[in-house]
Amino acid sequence: MHDHAPTGGIRGAGNRRLLAVSLAITSVVMVVQIVGAIVSGSLALLADAVHMFTDAAALVIALVASIVAARPANDRRTFGYQRAEVFGALINGVILIVLSVWVAIEGVQRLLAPAEAEVAGGPMLLIAIIGLIANAVAMWLLSAAQKHSINVRGAYLEVLGDLLGSAMVIIAAIVILVTGWARADAIASLLIAAMIVPRAIGLLREVASVLSEAAPQGMHVQEIRDHILGTPGVVDVHDVHVWQLTRGAPVFTAHVVVDAAALQHGRAGGILSSLQDCLAHHFDVAHSTFQLEPAGHPENEPHA
Template identity: 40%
Template sequence: MGHGHGHGHLSPRTDSASGRYIPALVAALVIGATVMVAEFTVGFATSSLALISDAAHMFTDVLGIGMALVAVQLARRSGPTFTRTFGMYRAEVLAALANAILLFGVAGYVVYEAITRITDPPEVPGLPVLVVASIGLVANLIAFLLLRRGAQESLNVRGAYLEVLSDLIGSVGVLISGVVTLTTGWHYADPLVGVAIGVFVLPRTVVLARRALRILFQHAPHNIDVEALHNDLCALSGVEDVHDLHVWTLTSGMEVASAHLTVGADVDTAHVLASAQHLLSSRYAIEHATLQVEPRESARRCAQLTW
């Protein structure tokens, strides 16, 4: 194992939930970058706020997926060492939080820009907007389908998925704005659609940020009832008390727990440990648990600790 300064690996590398969706993330990145360039070019050429808004979302999309990929690779390549005992898996959660902040900034900018334009909307040619929005819609639909499954398992992939979803809605909005401008010549359609895209994205951004912060603050995973888990451990044969129970998420798909189990003098500690591990694994899908099975004397010492 070695006795150096953090160069040895503590355990074999494990893929997080995001790691299984690298090909999908790469494909979504390529699609997004291509459409983003087209939308920015035509958006500025035609003064279409709806198209610029969608391109800006596409930019955060590309940046977000890029960050997600970097975070996954960072987490995969740097397993636990003696200085980084949990590896770099939290990079994925930080990427999701950065994504949320980016989206919030872009949505705010678009709403501000649209409000300033309402009084004097520029003339926007509908046809180029319509063509580029159609391309964007197809591209976003492909990226959406690629990331849909991964978004259920990984917060990191979910960040990228939410951005693709908002882009998909944005493309539909731009398409509507192009059709309205082309058929009626109504200039307010473009800034109004820009605002609608911004407002649509904001609530989803808040949810993503909240979920990332929940992990960073080491709150219990939302799908695990810690009180029920505590009661289940207390109900195990030979266990008198459970204390110092902690359940947290390292990154999406990697839940961790630790607990002290107080047992009587004549109890088979190996059997208690095996029962507790099986309970956590089978009922709560927690494979990585650090359990301290201790006699009553040790438990009394635990009660004296301040935190």
């Protein structure tokens, strides 16, 4: 006995449109930064353009994963394809780690041996400001959806990295314009890497939690047990399992022992509705499955 299928994740067309718009913004800014790097001779702008290129690829991955996740369930994949967004987020997390390592290596090299070429600080600053504004718009578009989708969150973190990169380039450009100190590029690169790594690790940790079918963060099984036991007619509960298909799509199953009198008087349907409403309203679990059992039945279960 169970209620409707899960509806979490990024299956909505609205989120896919957000990813598409963010991809368009990222791609345009990337081209502008490449042109600006050539005109100004700025290595920082070129590095930020590479950063944008990597993020554009990650957004493509997120968009493709969201389209795959929207496919309906079938007899072989009874929960549908929502896990596709988890794998997309895994790829995004790996990209973030690789990118941060590359930025750190480049930053150290520039710090030890700063480039001798002249950098036109004016064009560098102008292009960086354009990038900052564009990334802020993309982050604003994704800010609400990333709270409910692990894959959109991966894309959100990519754009956040872009925004931080643009901010660092702006600061470096101002320092170069005012003082001519070339090592500002190297310091900015190291700061970018330092801010990306913790977020990437957090995303990968969340992916690992989903794939290992751990209980969603903030959801306490004992609290759910207490709510179930407080339902009139319920005697006991066992074999409780809670996991999530992806962010925002928790799944719950349990065996519930019901008073024999309640079953005899046909109250099983009411008890089931009460249990499902409890899970939906108190714990935001849209997909819950309960096996109602008469008292004495658990002794026959292999693992109570």
